[in-house]
Amino acid sequence: xxxxxxxxxxxxxxxxxxxxxxxxxxxxxxxxxxxxxxxxxxxxxxxxxxxxxxxxxxxxxxxxxxxxxxxxxxxxxxxxxxxxxxxxxxxxxxxxxxxxxxxxxxxxxxxxxxxxxxxxxxxxxxxxxxxxxxxxxxxxxxxxxxxxxxxxxxxxxxxxxxxxxxxxxxxxxxxxxxxxxxxxxxxxxxxxxxxxxxxxxxxxxxxxxxxxxxxxxxxxxxxxxxxxxxxxxxxxxxxxxxxxxxxxxxxxxxxxxxxxxxxxxxxxxxxxxxxxxxxxxxxxxxxxxxxxxxxxxxxxxxxxxxxxxxxxxxxxxxxxxxxxxxxxxxxxxxxxxxxxxxxxxxxxxxxxxxxxxxxxxxxxxxxxxxxxxxxxxxxxxxxxxxxxxxxxxxxxxxxxxxxxxxxxxxxxxxxxxxxxxxxxxxxxxxxxxxxxxxxxxxxxxxxxxxxxxxxxxxxxxxxxxxxxxxxxxxxxxxxxxxxxxxxx
Ligand SMILES: Cc1cc2nc3c(=O)[nH]c(=O)nc-3n(C[C@H](O)[C@H](O)[C@H](O)COP(=O)(O)OP(=O)(O)OC[C@H]3O[C@@H](n4cnc5c(N)ncnc54)[C@H](O)[C@@H]3O)c2cc1C
Numbered sequence: 001x002x003x004x005x006x007x008x009x010x011x012x013x014x015x016x017x018x019x020x021x022x023x024x025x026x027x028x029x030x031x032x033x034x035x036x037x038x039x040x041x042x043x044x045x046x047x048x049x050x051x052x053x054x055x056x057x058x059x060x061x062x063x064x065x066x067x068x069x070x071x072x073x074x075x076x077x078x079x080x081x082x083x084x085x086x087x088x089x090x091x092x093x094x095x096x097x098x099x100x101x102x103x104x105x106x107x108x109x110x111x112x113x114x115x116x117x118x119x120x121x122x123x124x125x126x127x128x129x130x131x132x133x134x135x136x137x138x139x140x141x142x143x144x145x146x147x148x149x150x151x152x153x154x155x156x157x158x159x160x161x162x163x164x165x166x167x168x169x170x171x172x173x174x175x176x177x178x179x180x181x182x183x184x185x186x187x188x189x190x191x192x193x194x195x196x197x198x199x200x201x202x203x204x205x206x207x208x209x210x211x212x213x214x215x216x217x218x219x220x221x222x223x224x225x226x227x228x229x230x231x232x233x234x235x236x237x238x239x240x241x242x243x244x245x246x247x248x249x250x251x252x253x254x255x256x257x258x259x260x261x262x263x264x265x266x267x268x269x270x271x272x273x274x275x276x277x278x279x280x281x282x283x284x285x286x287x288x289x290x291x292x293x294x295x296x297x298x299x300x301x302x303x304x305x306x307x308x309x310x311x312x313x314x315x316x317x318x319x320x321x322x323x324x325x326x327x328x329x330x331x332x333x334x335x336x337x338x339x340x341x342x343x344x345x346x347x348x349x350x351x352x353x354x355x356x357x358x359x360x361x362x363x364x365x366x367x368x369x370x371x372x373x374x375x376x377x378x379x380x381x382x383x384x385x386x387x388x389x390x391x392x393x394x395x396x397x398x399x400x401x402x403x404x405x406x407x408x409x410x411x412x413x414x415x416x417x418x419x420x421x422x423x424x425x426x427x428x429x430x431x432x433x434x435x436x437x438x439x440x441x442x443x444x445x446x447x448x449x450x451x452x453x454x455x456x457x458x459x460x461x462x463x464x465x466x467x468x469x470x471x472x473x474x475x476x477x478x479x480x481x482x483x484x485x486x487x488x
Contacts, residue, residue: 013041169207177207199306315416437471
């Protein structure tokens with residue numbers, strides 16, 4: 001019998017897998033319980049005929065947080081997981097026919113904007129620099145440490161952050177900050193879009209979220225050579241080699257707590273004991289279903305959920321040279337679009353459409369001469385809307401928009417089709433209302449109200465997109481790093 005301490009991880013989302021690896025590196029014997037018949041949660045796979053699609057995330061930034069998991073075990077990351085740096089961050093298409101290909105290189109983008117929009121590019125360059133400034137002044141405090149630990153507030157980085165406070169645009173909205181800094185409405189729309197990277201509304205969320213552009217245009221935009229799902233498969237391969245056990249079709253029904261100490265979990269009425277339990281389930285179902293006898297953190301649980309998504313996976317029997325890996329087809333009235341989502345829990349007639357084509361890089365994802373289109377529209381989280389009807393309406397709005405911009409009958413080119421909506425996202429990942437990133441960041445104080453990575457129960461930790469530091473792959477990976485930092 002092994003003498004090592006035992007850790008249980010509930011859920012195999014990216015944060016669950018990263019936690020399992022970090023706990024294993026600390027010498028724990030680790031078992032991961034996953035409700036689904038597959039691993040990865042939102043970072044999973046959909047196959048339709050000869051087409052392959054990543055089910056959820058498509059934008060990949062800060063790959064070094066994946067690499068460092070391999071280095072924990074003195075492995076060469078490239079032996080398991082390869083990725084490429086993208087020269088183009090996104091192709092932006094506007095309703096008036098304007099086309100702006102944003103490069104990851106700031107100077108190249110500024111030149112392109114000067115030529116296309118016939119404006120001075122300096123404000124844009126300064127706005128990129130401001131994003132870098134916000135990143136440099138805040139990432140250590142807000143992203144890489146616990147906001148709920150006193151130690152963070154006695155670190156050397158706190159002084160630099162506090163001195164920078166007046167310049168972080170905390171009291172402006174993202175839109176206000178972008179309107180003040182940029183000299184063209186199209187640039188404001190592009191920078192407002194970054195609020196969607198954590199499911200928020202740029203007309204409400206604070207300007208400090210303008211940290212996000214620096215991730216793409218400073219640190220870089222990347223894509224895994226075998227698609228996003230290879231993040232899951234490569235980390236699972238490493239974890240399996242390190243002795244982590246994955247149990248599929250194993251939904252945890254209770255986190256067992258005695259007094260103030262976690263004892264283990266129950267799965268199908270069977271008790272599994274552990275010294276530490278890491279919960280990678282969304283924080284709302286965790287408190288509502290798994291921890292019924294524990295007092296609930298009401299402020300945290302009552303935060304406004306982030307937006308969700310309606311996605312169509314289309315196998316398209318044609319290739320489109322004007323498309324890149326990431327493409328945005330903007331709506332004419334962005335403010336109305338966000339108001340409809342966040343204030344009316346609905347979707348407007350002319351939504352912004354995101355088309356991601358992984359086969360631009362991963363050639364095996366579609367047959368020759370064809371492309372795998374991941375077509376996504378931001379929608380509200382599920383609060384009982386008629387999604388069946390909404391799906392049909394959204395599908396025809398998308399087709400109308402793409403037909404007009406690309407000059408093709410898109411519907412006639414679709415040879416495979418599936419979809420994901422907030423209901424399916426909730427069913428498949430237990431995310432409350434199908435919200436993509438837990439709570440939105442619309443409230444200026446949202447970061448402080450997210451659940452800490454530790455808890456009042458000894459040995460119980462929380463990781464994943466619904467807790468600190470937030471949703472998105474890099475932040476989920478950081479949640480695992482912060483949480484395991486508290487484990488002896
Ligand atoms: C459509 C879409 C697009 C996105 N785009 C991007 C993007 O471009 N870039 C980006 O960085 N991020 C993106 N995200 C967000 C990103 O996918 C998430 O932040 C991240 O994958 C969440 O990981 P997680 O660790 O929180 O776990 P999740 O992926 O939410 O998985 C949780 C897992 O826990 C399991 N589970 C829950 N409860 C139990 C239980 N009781 N017992 C056992 N198992 C349980 C679930 O079955 C699930 O497998 C997107 C998300 C979606 C859905």
